[in-house]
Amino acid sequence: MNRVVLRWMLLGLVGYLLLPWYVLEDGFWGFSWLFSGGFIFDGGYAPAWAQVLFFEKSWLAPLPLFLLLPLAGYKRSSSDPIFSSSLLIAGVGGLGCLVIQGLSIGIDGWEFSFLNDLFGPLSIRQFGMGYGAVAVALPFLFFLTQGIAARGAIRGDVFVVGSIGLIMALIVTFIFFPLSHILVSALENEGGIFSLWSFFDRFASQGIWGLKCLYGGGRCGVAWNSLLLALLVGVSTTFLGFLFALVATRSGFKRVRLLKSLAVLPIITPPFVISLSLILLFGLSGTVTLFISDLLGITPSRWLYGLPGIWLAQVLAYTPIAFLVMIGVVEGVSPSLEEAAMTLRAGKWKTFIDISFPLMRPGLANAFLIGFIESMADFGNPMVLGGNYDVLSTEIFFSIVGSQNDQGRAATLAIVLLFFTLSAFYLQRRWLGKKSYVTVTGKGDSGVHPPLPTAIKPIIYSITLFWLLFTLVVYFMILFGSFVETWGLDNSLTFKHYVTAFSAGLDQRGIYFDGSAWNSFFTTISIATIAAPLTAAIGLLTAYLLVRQKFRGLAIFEFGTMLSFAIPGTVIGISYILAFNVPPIELTATGSILVLCFIFRNMPVGVRAGVAAMSQLDKNLDEASLTLGGNSWYSFRNIILPLLRPAIVAALVYSFVRAITAISAVIFLVSSEYDMATSYIIGRVENNDYGLAIAYSTVLIIFMLLAVLALQFIVGKRNLGRRLRR
């Protein structure tokens, strides 16, 4: 029995005896109950013991037993079996109790019909868990992990076992639990009865898999639409990214850094902004459209709305990502291999075809799969440019929002979408993991990449130059469009849109913000500010466990943490709605659900930043700290965290920026009280209020550009102190 156990026990008792057990109606930050005095006798606010005594919640009665059980190990050493057993039983029993009561008793009494048959109907209802429940659940979790550690797992390291337990609990609660709700919803028929038949019925529907478009008459299923779009986008972005990478590394092009910095664009651009710009160019009243119709007398058409438009927007958006992937691969091919081929009398062309290209092939596949997943998951562009071309991500949204409100259909579509992205993710990890030919070794490799064969040089140059100019024009249009009265009709310059959105002023009461965008802007910033440090913390802790610790189930743990990369935002959004609308965890229409969504959507960003930085830290550093008498928590704080400062800043800024640009999951989770910038802009677009939407987007882009620049400034300075001797 040690101080740590006692402290957790104390927290648990506070949670049980003092804090309101259920979620509060006035929100997470509502503290009115504190001052109401008699909150113990109010069923909405009462702590657990009062719920048992006064409100017949008898199932909460056994919890204190488990909370106090570790006292059995009082004054025993951690190697004593009684110590570990009492903790294990307390942890498993307590958590089991909490989970079972939470899942089986809900807002309408019993959640499962067999319980109704067994125990008779239950008239008592219970709400989602609140402060009290969380304060009781945490001690149980850490009792369990301390018990496991005391049994000798991970060298008995309480901090590491506890961290693994915490991360696993979070992943299960906020990724797997919501995802399981999709499955359940897909399997339920309209009456809420479990039915495999209704799933197959929905799954096999013409709307999803229909092929009518092939033999004339009608539209194809959304699954085929999404697949076709994703394949086209994957191929196009890979091709363009590859050409850019070739130009950057093999043409004597000097401004590689400039080219690389363009790759930051998709990170700071909300996903639908490119679509907006394309509308300004090629829409019915777009500049190019009008110019060509004047010139050639062609009637303007709506060709942009549909597959061509979405394809164009996504290729513009994701080419920089493909370029980043490809430049690593193209640089990674060892020049000495190419030089070897050339000394063996192979010409430039033959060397490229026989040596360079085959070595880059796995990288091409990787870039393709990333483009594929991004396109599948994209929501913003199809939402703005989709027209009659339905894809899975938007179709999910429309099935649940508005008149349809068909959860089963939305869930089924989500499963189809998840199937595609997870397959691509699986291919990328299993198949490419073994096939990487990247040949960067520790040895110095002083060779020089051969220049491109002269025959294809002009072609590559003209394609890349054209695309570069096109991208610049697109971004320029966003800026320019925000100052135009009504695009195509009234091209006079104006600040009107900025004023409408962001007007503010000063009167005798102080500063006031009466622009229409302020509300969503402030919400977005505050939610992103809360989410970013939490994301970075969880991501870096996870990275520490992945890189520095070995334990059984490490592979599954890693898969679980990286999984949310492959889960499209729409799927996360729908799963959060389905899972957190009802007890035991009620979060709908709160700010918390947005924060949680961002944390688990963006966690892989933090994990990747942490893993990359931590792999460069000599493992002996933490081992040295351990042998010098610092335990793992002490070492983590004093050695690893200070050395990871650049990674921490990067994780903070990127999770902040990603929280601002996110749309796909957010659009399901916003409420009137918590509206986010992106969903507000989408709303403006739907009302054809393009000027305001574009102005708002411009402000966001500039805001995030500043954030990223600040990051590079800070990290650039920090890097100097990090020289390591090997």
Next chain:
Amino acid sequence: MTTKKIAVRFEKVSKIFDKDVVAVDNVSFSIEAGSLVTLLGPSGCGKTTILRMVAGLEFPSKGKIFIENEDVSLLPATKRDVSMVFQSYALFPHMNVAQNVAYGLKASSVPKDEIDSRTEEVLKLVGLTGFDKRLPSELSGGQQQRVAVSRALVLKPQVLLFDEPLSNLDAKLRRQVREEIRDIQQQLHLSVIYVTHDQEEALAVSDRVIVMRNASIAQSGTPFELYETPNDVFVADFIGDANLLDINILSIKGDLAEISLGNNKKLTLPHKGLVQNKIKLAVRPESIFLLDQDKDAYLQGTVAKISYLGSHLEYLINTKLGQLFVKDKNVLRPFSAGSDVWIGLAKHGVSLVSL
């Protein structure tokens, strides 16, 4: 001898990684307090794993580890009174020299004044007074090494561990630093376990050497015992150079065996209970002297190759027992290639070893 304290004891310790990679296989040994013991062996023989198990960075899969008679098999590194000097030094790059040295004292909540005085004392011991505000990146390799040593020393551990501490230094510095380590160890009467793959280093600094092979102990003993009387072919070959010859045992009298190498002259050596088919004769290159006549010779041969190395000559001699490698100090009267020579043997550096 019997009353000497034991600092570290391994009892049938095995370490298995990933279910089937045996890094250490049923190893037992004990290390006397106040002695410097070297674990010597080729890479991948399990010596570093043993060191890490003493430190508590790995736990044994089987068997028990005792430090000063306390069973520490499952005690994590943090709670063991053991310090380690890492091959990479593992100096914390964001802390200066004084902070690095004081780290362990701080972690175990030693009072501030004591931290300062002990830090100063130990930096003086290794000759780094005045360097306390420097960052590790501002020090030379040798200085970094000394910081690593003083960081470990300052905790006054029961056992001090060195993991190939000299491998990042250049050859000249290596000799100097290893003498310094040995001096400090003798001066403070420390119990030290020292891992290296360099046999010369091992012979130079150790009270005892434990030679490892394939996850188990091949032989342990004083440097003299290992060099003069290796147990088997592996040890003979790994420590110094050895000519390994197939020979016939003619007769056995008590502990001694009589052997012939071909000529009439016989050789008498302890047989250590070895039997005919599993035996070789190990002869150090400097224990062979070359004769120009048959008298007192064990074997006849012809010079195949000769190289001049300044301090000595090296010969390759073809004999009917195979090619012999010979170091001859007599540089003034070389045998020419192709000439006939006869082989004489010194009293030391010749022993029977098992296969």
